Amino acid sequence: MPAYAKISLVTSVFHPSDIAFVRGWSAAAPGLGGWQVLLDRDDAPEMVSVLPPGAEAPVFVLTRGSRDVVLQRRRANGAVEEIGSFDGLREAVLALCPLGDEALEAINEGLEENFPRRDRR
Numbered sequence: 001m002p003a004y005a006k007i008s009l010v011t012s013v014f015h016p017s018d019i020a021f022v023r024g025w026s027a028a029a030p031g032l033g034g035w036q037v038l039l040d041r042d043d044a045p046e047m048v049s050v051l052p053p054g055a056e057a058p059v060f061v062l063t064r065g066s067r068d069v070v071l072q073r074r075r076a077n078g079a080v081e082e083i084g085s086f087d088g089l090r091e092a093v094l095a096l097c098p099l100g101d102e103a104l105e106a107i108n109e110g111l112e113e114n115f116p117r118r119d120r121r
Helices: 016-028 089-096 101-114
Strands: 036-039 047-051 060-064 069-074 080-086
Touching: 016 036, 016 089, 016 101, 047 089, 060 089, 069 089, 080 089
Parallel strands: none
Antiparallel strands: 036 047, 047 060, 060 069, 069 080
């Protein structure tokens, strides 16, 4: 009997609200020169690269695993090592550089305007 391919119920594409959060985080995160983010595709990003302050090339890479978001570090020699996995993209970037309550509140208020919640009954 032939083996059937497994169906993945989780998409590897990050949700637009998570990308909006990451962009807000990038603008608010402290550091000389700031934390920069690059997306592999603007329309449906599957990978977020992060340049910490002072870096000239991406140092961290975030991708969606089967159940979580995987954070990897790219070494100068080209080696890639997994740093950890997180429940979501937001938690992963906040692990790289936490934000204060006021900055988080401002980002979340912007998200509420751009991605309003549906009424739940």
